[in-house]
Every structure is written in structure tokens, then in C-alpha cells.
Amino acid sequence: MARRRQAVTIKHVAADAGVSLQTVSRVINDEPNVRSAMKRRVQASIDKLGYVPSIAARRMSGSRSYLILAINDRDRTIADWTARQGTDWVDQMLLGGMLKCAEYGYRLIFELVDTHSDHVERELRATIAALQPDGVILTPPHSDNPLIVKLLERQRIPFVRIGSRSEGAGFALVMDDEGMARRATRHLIDLGHRRIAFISGSDEYPLSQWRVDGWESEMQAQGLEIGGLMARGDFTYESGAVAARRLLDLPDPPSAIIASNDQMALAALEAARAQGVDVPSRLSLVSFDNTPIVRFTRPTLTAVDQPVAETVSRAVELIIKAQRGEGLPLQPVVVEGGFVARESTAAHAQG
């Protein structure tokens, strides 16, 4: 294998500008104590030669690697990719994360880690040792994994726990699940609905409960009954189908259903169709997440928009600020979600 060397190094720039290595280093790192004339001269050489510092060398000399690691659960991610059901969580992560990293001259590295295995720690430690990232972004269910959190804390690597509100090391960053659920509920109440049911998600994710809480609190604030209107699901299509059928079979069935994710909403839509219940004239339906599929169902689905890109973008900012030693929030940061009204919700039919 041919030994590949850096084409243009800091030495070339120093020689070209007639200064020491150190001065060039100061310029590329935007450090003080460089006269602006000197700075311009060095910058001119950099531009002329097309010099770009090597990440490897920078990391080696004990400074930053300009790499931010974002990790996702391996099994779940591969299952989503293989099923091809349109889940675009990873895409939205990259959209928010890569673009924000690029703004600051960082790079996002996306990796898969197996939460459920007993060697999570070894796996993550290896990735960190190999890559030496300047920060790590955790997503559920990693965000609340004590082994992972402790490891990162010990290694003193800035990290963000997305989807976690718990105390502890790192920064907690959550989407406003409760607020989004309240908003969806209010939308239906405004349309005249009174019996609004809710299909919950898997207990493995704390956000499932937050979504339920939002629905409950809004219902109660309006003095509406929720008895029997909450059906347990686990984010799978099948669980959504079971839950929806139970709700539709009630003696006094709901006129609207909120499902905790799109797959379960899809199942509810199909369950309604199977029973001859028209959506939206007889049943209004709101889903969570706003993944691509909600645009292609008939009717299209009114949905809560989970701000994944925005959240990851904020996570990157937090890490970069932490690295710079800037002031940081102690409370969990909350990212507002969105809401998109489509065809699956309509005014409650009287009678």
C-alpha cells in the first residue's frame, strides 16, 4: 500500500508565508496575539495552497477532533431500515446534526450501538477510543442507560441525552411531548369532540408517558372524561390495531383517537375502515411523529410533528458550547414541536 501523506501541511504554509508553524496554528485556530497584517499574510498562503488541517494531527496533539458522535440503537435502526416503512428518524437526525456541525467546522459521525447487550460499555468505549469525538449525542433508549452515562462522565466527554428528563451528567434535551399531546387534544376539542381516546406507546420510552400526560391534562382542564379511553400500545402496527379495535368496540365509542405514533395511527385507520367507520366524518384521527407515510394514506393524517432535526441541531450546539466552556443550561432544554392539520380530522358530527 502506497504511503499517503498530507498534500499540503502546516509546514508548507509556514514556509510560503515566511513565518513559524506556531503562527500558522494561531491563525487557523483564530487565537489572539496575531497582528492583523500577519494574519492576512498567513491566510493568503492558506488560501493559495488550499491548506486544510488534518483532523488526525489535531487530535493527536491533544486538541479537538472536530468530530461529534451521534448514536442510535442498533437493532431498532436496522429493523427500521429493513422494514422500509418510511421512518425517517435517522434522516432527520442527519439533517439537523450534519448541517449544524458544518456551520462550526465539525463533522457528525453516526453510529449504531446495541443497548440491550451486556457489552454496551465495551462497544461504546471502543468507538470513543478509535474516534476520540469531542462530544456524544445519545438517543432513546441509550439516553437513560446508566452504563453509558457513567462511561461518558468518567471520560469527561460532553454529551447530550435526547429524550431524557432525568437528572445526571450530560445535558438533557427533550421534545415537548406533553405540550404536543395537549395541542393535539385541544385541536380535537376545538372541533367539538368530547370523547377523545388515546393509544399509548411502549413503556421503554419515557416519552410515551409524557404524551399520555399531555392528553390527560388537557382533557381534565376541559372537564372531559377519560375513563376507558386510554388504550395501551407499544408503537407497533399490531398493538395499534388491537388498541383501536378495543376503542371502537366500546358501548360509547370515541369520536376521535390520538395515536402515539404513525404506525399505530395507520392501524387505527385500517381498523376503522374494516368496521365501516369513515374517517374523518365519523372518526377523527391524529397521529404522532409526522413521518412520511402520513402524506400518503387516504385520508392523509393530521399529525403532531416531532422536531427531530431541530432537536439534534440544538444538541450539537450544546456540545460545541460545552467544549468552549460557555455557560450551559442546568434544566432540561425543551424543543417545541409542530402540528399539521390534514384530512383525517373534522368537526364532530352531532348525533
Next chain:
Amino acid sequence: MARRRQAVTIKHVAADAGVSLQTVSRVINDEPNVRSAMKRRVQASIDKLGYVPSIAARRMSGSRSYLILAINDRDRTIADWTARQGTDWVDQMLLGGMLKCAEYGYRLIFELVDTHSDHVERELRATIAALQPDGVILTPPHSDNPLIVKLLERQRIPFVRIGSRSEGAGFALVMDDEGMARRATRHLIDLGHRRIAFISGSDEYPLSQWRVDGWESEMQAQGLEIGGLMARGDFTYESGAVAARRLLDLPDPPSAIIASNDQMALAALEAARAQGVDVPSRLSLVSFDNTPIVRFTRPTLTAVDQPVAETVSRAVELIIKAQRGEGLPLQPVVVEGGFVARESTAAHAQG
């Protein structure tokens, strides 16, 4: 900022095992000239200490970086991510690329590069200088960009051009677009269709023509007319709508349409619905790519499956083999596609 150092280095391992650095290096790189007893001893220390070599240090010493760079067109990718229409090209790339990289101890880094700008070269050069990847995977339309190809050739970095059949440096790797188009055409012919129309894609991608070629050759092989049955599109929904309407308005309209991608197939489905033409009883429809949405339309779409994951996986293999100096194909490598029959195709209704 606290200076973070590698927790466990090759020195620690060497000290623990009571050998020289070089011997440890030989073991981790699986080099010859190490007695198996020695190898076991060193490996034991590595496992005990949980040592993982630093990518940065390895790269610095002039050897591999164990990084493979996969680049996509920036504008198109961001547009897809923002539109949230379910395009899972990136996900499939990651699925094939990351898993294959992991098998060999490599890592896939996904990056966006702006093909259309006049500073493509500078942009890519900067990424390469920063990351020092061991190989690069190009996707359309980068694969046929002479600036990019020349840059990589000069830098002597192994690279794969996905979706390109043209001669030149690097390895060409294509999905069997022509074969897939023939297969789709044959499927319809087998169902009794004679007038089978084709909506083509954008000329910016060579594969558009290959797909047209496959349809043409299969039609001609069966002695079927194609006059007036080819409509030009550019992969957008709108272009598909225009093309489909033109075909449906023909004096002797086709009984089947093949669209060069899913978005245009979707447009054709909608155009047929608007004209009261039932799919599949009056019109059969086949789409290309098999992105998630084909599972959610009514009826679901019969589709050609573009083997993106498999192709990227093969690209990674080619790069790793090239690095090892192993024998490599001179001809373009062709990856077979798949075909999934769903509800949008049916036997041709006589009369």
C-alpha cells in the same frame, strides 16, 4: 478545555505484556513474524486493558485511517430530507455501507458535497484533507463528474463510482437498470399487456436512459410497438403527472405504464384516478425504486427494487480489497435488482 488523552495506549499494552511497542503493533495488525505464544500473550493484555487503537494515531503514522467516505449530492439530499416524501436512499446506503464497514473494522462517514458549484474540487479536497479516508464512494451525479474523478485519481485514493459505466479511474458499479426494466416489462407482457408505456427520468442521470433501453429492448424482442409510448419525465411528481396525462389522452391509450421512479408512479396513479381509470383493472402500473411509499398507496404499487444497500455494500468491499492490493474487476460490476409484485398490476382486460 481539559486535555483529553487516550486512556489506554499501545504503550500500556506493551508494558503489561512485557514486549516492545512494535510487537503489539504487529499483533493488532495481524502481521506475520509473531510467534503464536507471543501473540496470545499480547492479545491477553489487550483484552485485559480494553485497548483499542486510535484512528488518528494510525493515520498519522502513514497507515490506514479505517475511514471510508460516502458522498451524496448536497442539494438533492437536503431537498429529500426536507420534503419527507419517504425517499430512503440515504438509509439504504447506510444500511449496506455501515454494516459492511463494521465487518472489516472500518467506519463509514457520510458527507454531502455540492456537485453543481464551481468549487466542488475545493470542497472535496478539504474533506479528504481533514479526514484522510482510505476510500471514497461516489453516487450520481458525482460519479461522472470529471473534476471529482481527477482529484481522487491524483490523490491515489481508491474510489467507486456508483451508477456509472464510463471508463476511467476508480471502479464502476451499477445496478442492473436495464435488466430491471426488462423484467418489469416482461411482467406486464406476461399479464397480457401489449401497449406498455414508459415514463422516463431526468437526463442528468445515465440510468434514466438504461431504464428506457431495457423497456425498449424487451418490447422489441416481443415484437411490440413502442411508437408514442415513451413520455419524458425528470423524476419529479409534476413531470410524472404531465407525462401520465399525455399517455392517458392518447387515442389508443396504453393498458400499462412503467414509471422510472416512485414519485412519477404516484403521479400516474393520481392522474388515472382523476380520469376515472381504475388501477389495476383498467391500467396496470409499475414503479421503480421501491421506496417506502409504494406500500402505502391504494392500491399498493408493484415495483422494481433498486438494490441500494447491496450496491453500497459491494462498493465498500471493492475499496477494502483495493487497499489490500487484491485483484479487482476491470469491467463495471453489475448488481442485480429485485421485483416486487403488489396490487397495481393485473391481467390485461380484454376489450
Next chain:
DNA sequence: ATGAAAGCGCTAACAC
């Protein structure tokens, strides 16, 4: 405000 020297973790080249 600028420069010189030392060293990061690892491998290539060469010795023995």
C-alpha cells in the same frame, strides 16, 4: 507578538 522544542500514539524502516 512570535518562535523553538517537546510530545501526542502509532507504524515504517531498519537493526539484530
Next chain:
DNA sequence: GTGTTAGCGCTTTCAT
């Protein structure tokens, strides 16, 4: 088969 030496490109530390 194993050890020693030098150096990769950069930043840190210390000197001027």
C-alpha cells in the same frame, strides 16, 4: 521473530 529509531502534522508549553 523481536526490538530500536525516526517521524507523521499538529498543538502545547515555554522562551524571547
